[in-house]
Amino acid sequence: MNLSISARLMAFSLALMLVFSGTPARAASYNDGVAAYEAGDYAGALAIFSALAEEGHTASLYSLGILYDRGQGVEEDDTQAVIYFMRAALFGHAAAMSDIGVKYNDGEGVEQDYSVARDWFEMAAKQGYATAQFNLGIYYDNGIGVEPDLQQAMSWYRKAAEQGHVEAQYNLAVLYEGGRGIASDWTQAAAWYRRAAEQGYASAQFELAALYSSGTGVTQDDAEAARWFTLAAEQGHSAAQFNLGILYYNGQGVEQNVEQAVAWYRKAAESGNANAQFNLGIMYYLAKGVDADRPEAIRLLQLSARQNNDLAQQALDRIGESW
Structure with a gap:
């Protein structure tokens, strides 16, 4: 379960909100706290937010919760973080409400309770609030704290996705692709993958x-495939690195370049990708694009075989090597 945690200082938007509310002194004070936080002066931020929180300043209450949650300027204290999140939530602070949900989900500072979360x-x-959506x-x-309901899941993912929440865009695409109920x-799957991809989301x-x-x-479109595989591969996505190696080896969507294929296979293999380990192992064994290196070939094939790659296991059996 990959929940999105919203705890952060929203300096820019809060500064605008306070300035336009006609309370410049308070805006400056809160912004001073934000500036101290961003400068790494957590003790200074704590002092400013604490003073404002005594006056019931909602954003400061929430910010104190963050400091206690992260142990910044104060000893980490999940219980105290929840107290400040609760106080901010009473004033309708949506991010605080969402973070209380995360605390109940994780059982930090409160007893774990998925229904309450x-x-x-x-x-x-x-x-x-997109994160909560x-x-x-x-x-x-996933049926956590509720009966599974893919229509409801899709509805909430969509609300968050339309606000630009990248993980929601990705999950919405997965639902469209999978057809689970x-x-x-x-077409919709591709459209939502594209929106998430354009935000740099490697998956x-x-x-x-x-x-x-x-x-x-x-x-x-092999060229488009190569372009998107490259963007993901450059972020360390091992399956993308492996697939990019295939495209370079075969000259699909890119100019054929066995050296590039080897380079991308190696990156994927080093990340533990069993298919890349197999392909690279075979290339070393047969001297395709690299100098023959039987020990390295065996090493890579064994790594792949131990991840239950059938082709690697069969190759090792044929050459009389254990795996």
């Missing part, structure tokens, strides 16, 4: 590349 996420989500989607998707719609870049490679939901 769901209630807090829902309160924040109904205020339009995403978390609520996770709950309905919902009719598969590859979405990989999935979009795979769709271009197969021509599913989009017009088949």
